[in-house]
Amino acid sequence: xxxxxxxxxxxxxxxxxxxxxxxxxxxxxxxxxxxxxxxxxxxxxxxxxxxxxxxxxxxxxxxxxxxxxxxxxxxxxxxxxxxxxxxxxxxxxxxxxxxxxxxxxxxxxxxxxxxxxxxxxxxxxxxxxxxxxxxxxxxxxxxxxxxxxxxxxxxxxxxxxxxxxxxxxxxxxxxxxxxxxxxxxxxxxxxxxxxxxxxxxxxxxxxxxxxxxxxxxxxxxxxxxxxxxxxxxxxxxxxxxxxxxxxxxxxxxxxxxxxxxxxxxxxxxxxxxxxxxxxxxxxxxxxxxxxxxxxxxxxxxxxxxxxxxxxxxxxxxxxxxxxxxxxxxxxxxxxxxxxxxxxxxxxxxxxxxxxxxxxxxxxxxxxxxxxxxxxxxxxxxxxxxxxxxxxxxxxxxxxxxxxxxxxxxxxxxxxxxxxxxxxxxxxxxxxxxxxxxxxxxxxxxxxxxxxxxxxxxxxxxxxxxxxxxxxxxxxxxxxxxxxxxxxxxxxxxxxxxxxxxxxxxxxxxxxxxxxxxxxxxxxxxxxxxxxxxxxxxx
Numbered sequence: 450x451x452x453x454x455x456x457x458x459x460x461x462x463x464x465x466x467x468x469x470x471x472x473x474x475x476x477x478x479x480x481x482x483x484x485x486x487x488x489x490x491x492x493x494x495x496x497x498x499x500x501x502x503x504x505x506x507x508x509x510x511x512x513x514x515x516x517x518x519x520x521x522x523x524x525x526x527x528x529x530x531x532x533x534x535x536x537x538x539x540x541x542x543x544x545x546x547x548x549x550x551x552x553x554x555x556x557x558x559x560x561x562x563x564x565x566x567x568x569x570x571x572x573x574x575x576x577x578x579x580x581x582x583x584x585x586x587x588x589x590x591x592x593x594x595x596x597x598x599x600x601x602x603x604x605x606x607x608x609x610x611x612x613x614x615x616x617x618x619x620x621x622x623x624x625x626x627x628x629x630x631x632x633x634x635x636x637x638x639x640x641x642x643x644x645x646x647x648x649x650x651x652x653x654x655x656x657x658x659x660x661x662x663x664x665x666x667x668x669x670x671x672x673x674x675x676x677x678x679x680x681x682x683x684x685x686x687x688x689x690x691x692x693x694x695x696x697x698x699x700x701x702x703x704x705x706x707x708x709x710x711x712x713x714x715x716x717x718x719x720x721x722x723x724x725x726x727x728x729x730x731x732x733x734x735x736x737x738x739x740x741x742x743x744x745x746x747x748x749x750x751x752x753x754x755x756x757x758x759x760x761x762x763x764x765x766x767x768x769x770x771x772x773x774x775x776x777x778x779x780x781x782x783x784x785x786x787x788x789x790x791x792x793x794x795x796x797x798x799x800x801x802x803x804x805x806x807x808x809x810x811x812x813x814x815x816x817x818x819x820x821x822x823x824x825x826x827x828x829x830x831x832x833x834x835x836x837x838x839x840x841x842x843x844x845x846x847x848x849x850x851x852x853x854x855x856x857x858x859x860x861x862x863x864x865x866x867x868x869x870x871x872x873x874x875x876x877x878x879x880x881x882x883x884x885x886x887x888x889x890x891x892x893x894x895x896x897x898x899x900x901x902x903x904x905x906x907x908x909x910x911x912x913x914x915x916x917x918x919x920x921x922x923x924x925x926x927x928x929x930x931x932x933x934x935x936x937x938x939x940x941x942x943x944x945x946x947x948x949x950x951x952x953x954x955x956x957x958x959x960x961x962x963x964x965x966x967x968x969x970x971x972x973x974x975x976x977x978x979x980x981x982x983x984x985x986x987x
Contacts, residue, residue, distance in 0.1 A: 496545070497559060499567055502552025502574065509549040511603060511684040513573035518556065519563030522570075527684045528603030528610075530556065549681050550580065550605025580605055580679035582641060588634035590691035598629050600638065603684035610680075612638070617810060624678045636687070641675035703960075718807050723833040724815065725980075727751075727799040728823050734792045739783040745796055747821070748775040752978065753796040757788040801833065801980070833980070839953040841883035843876045843929065846948040852891045856903045858949070867939035869946055874935030880953035882926035890917075890931070890946040898946075913940065 501514060514525035521532045523544065531541030545556040584602070600612040604624065612620050612627070620627040620638060627638030646654060646665065654660055654674060665674050699705050709715070718724060734743050734755075745753070753770045755763035755777065769778045777794055802815035813830060848868055849860040887903040890911070899910045900919055908928070911917035913936035918927035929950055959977065 495557075497554075497556040497565075499554050499556075500552050501547070501554055501569065501572055505574070507574035507576055508578055508580070508605065508681070509547070509552060510573045510575055510578070511549065511681055513571060514547055515570040515572075517566075517568040517570065518559060519566060521560050521563070523554075523556070527601055527686060528608050528681075530554065532559065546608035548606050548608055549603055549684075550679060555608075578681070578683070581682050582677040582679055583637075583639050584680070584682065584685055585635070585637045586685075586687075587636070588687075588689055588691065590693070591632065591634040592692050593629060593631045593634055594690040594692060595631055597690035598636070599688050600636070601684075601686045602640075603681045604640070605679040605681065607678060610640075634689075634691075640678040640680055642678055644674055644676045646672040646674055717832040718804060718813060720804055720807055722804050723801060723835055724804045724813055725799055725801045725831050725833050726819060726821075726823060726828065727797055727831070728821065728828045729795070729797045730827055732794045732796070734777070734794060737779065737783070737785060737790055737792045739779055740781045741779055743777045743779075743794070745775040745777065745794060747796070747798050749773060749821070750775050750796045750798045751980070753777065753794060756793050756795060757785075758791055758793070759789050761788060763788060763792065834957065836955040839880070839955060841878045841880045841951060841953040843878055843883075843948050843950050846871055846876070846946075849945050849947065851943045852889060852945045856887050856889075858887075860947075865939070865941075865944055867941070867944055868937050869931070870935045870937060874932040876948060877930040877932070878928075878950055879926055881924045882921045882928055883950045883952050884921065884928060885950070885952045885954065886928070887949050888929070888947070892940050892942055892944045894942050895940050 497518065499518075501516065502509060509525075511527060512525055514523075516523055521544075522534070523530045523532045524534050524541065525547050528546055528549065529543060530545040530547055532544040534541035542558060544558040545554065547554050588598075595616050595618065596614060598614045598618075600610075600620070602610050602612070604610055607624055610622075610625060612622065612625050614620055614629055618629040618631055620629075624642055625638055625640050627636065629636045644650075644654070654676070659677055660674075665672055667673075730747070732746055750770075750772050753772070754765075755768055757763065767780050767783050769780070770776070771778070775796075798821050800819045800821055802817050802819075804813055805816045806812075806814035845858045846869070847860045848865055850862045850865050853861060855861065884905075886905055889901045890898045891901060892898045893910075896913050897910065898912070899907055900917070901907045909917075909919045911919075911931070914933060916930060916933050918930040920926070921928050957977070961975070
């Protein structure tokens with residue numbers, strides 16, 4: 450037997466541990482023929498790479514490249530390659546990218562089992578189109594909706610760049626840095642890559658024709674420079690969504706729109722105003738045992754209600770809420786009845802503070818820190834309408850000879866001798882019972898009278914011989930109380946005692962705006978909540 454030296458194509462190393470007591474064979478690899486062995490290796494490529502401008506250094510014009518690889522035809526659109534474009538609808542398959550500055554092509558998608566022959570159909574290059582690394586433009590329609598701007602640009606060395614703005618109008622990527630002013634529509638984008646200067650790359654950076662020592666800057670003890678990312682200015686494309694406001698008819702709106710801004714937005718936060726940060730949460734109670742105390746996940750809450758699984762509110766007299774410690778106690782006689790378990794607690798905690806600073810970006814600064822932890826998902830910030838102290842009272846007390854059905858605040862006709870002494874016996878009103886109303890006590894004889902309100906109508910009858918305290922059916926407390934000791938003599942049929950009651954409330958005009966759209970729910974609702982400061986009795 451003859452042995453021939455092997456033809457080495459690859460060396461594989463293996464390690465065998467031999468022991469004298471169990472290794473009884475030796476493996477030998479050899480060739481018994483001097484001919485050259487042939488083998489086939491199949492390599493799977495993730496991308497096809499080629500250079501369309503090999504042999505010359507010129508910039509490729511946007512949309513000018515067209516070439517074939519096997520049976521596929523590739524077209525260039527702003528740095529993106531599409532293959533086998535259908536001429537009937539101009540649609541193709543996105544398959545790769547092209548670099549206009551170097552001519553390098555990377556194909557990520559192609560028809561398999563085809564040959565790799567490259568045929569160049571068309572290509573236009575130029576030496577007169579200088580590259581740039583900054584673009585500025587203004588949208589023709591303003592204002593722009595936040596997060597709606599998208600800019601597409603072809604870079605010379607990084608292919609196509611697709612840039613989008615965040616809610617603040619900022620563009621920030623490794624190659625692009627810019628911003629849009631949503632109100633003016635002005636866009637300014639710089640293209641560069643932040644690069645650290647080291648001993649190994651300093652000579653290479655300094656050899657660039659764009660290099661200037663003034664471009665270097667220090668940050669965290671390291672030296673950086675913004676390396677320009679060159680783009681083709683003719684390839685810049687953008688799309689954005691702008692608002693268009695239609696003036697509303699004052700008759701439809703219900704108020705004059707002369708002083709309203711064009712976009713319908715009015716400032717709700719000002720320095721020195723009161724702002725409220727609130728978080729609304731929902732917590733399912735583990736059971737519904739009568740007399741049981743349930744701890745909520747948060748303390749120092751400002752509002753809490755219980756609902757069943759169907760959204761039906763649990764009557765308020767069936768539970769007690771400890772707002773300071775965040776606890777809900779079900780009454781000892783609590784029962785579900787028609788309610789459907791499980792019971793859910795909906796609660797809210799808040800912080801109220803004085804606004805110290807308001808930024809155009811929407812950032813607010815308070816004069817004191819917040820006392821709760823807030824999550825962005827369930828937190829809102831609102832302004833407060835400061836009402837001030839409120840107290841019910843009565844005003845405009847006077848008498849007149851006859852009732853003429855005119856709700857005036859001054860007496861009419863000739864004067865009378867009878868009167869009510871409210872200096873010693875003032876008419877008593879309470880915050881909970883009084884309403885905003887004009888009252889007339891119209892005598893039917895010399896001792897009896899009937900009580901009529903401008904909006905309430907006749908609510909009862911009374912006599913000068915007894916205290917008169919008509920009950921407010923909403924609060925079960927008197928609207929007012931007229932003491933019997935205050936009536937003087939001389940009353941006759943038709944005489945009138947007039948006075949007004951002012952309620953402990955504040956006029957609030959609420960306008961709710963719904964933008965034009967298809968309804969997403971069948972019904973909608975909202976609540977108006979009043980916040981009040983109280984004096985705690987220690």
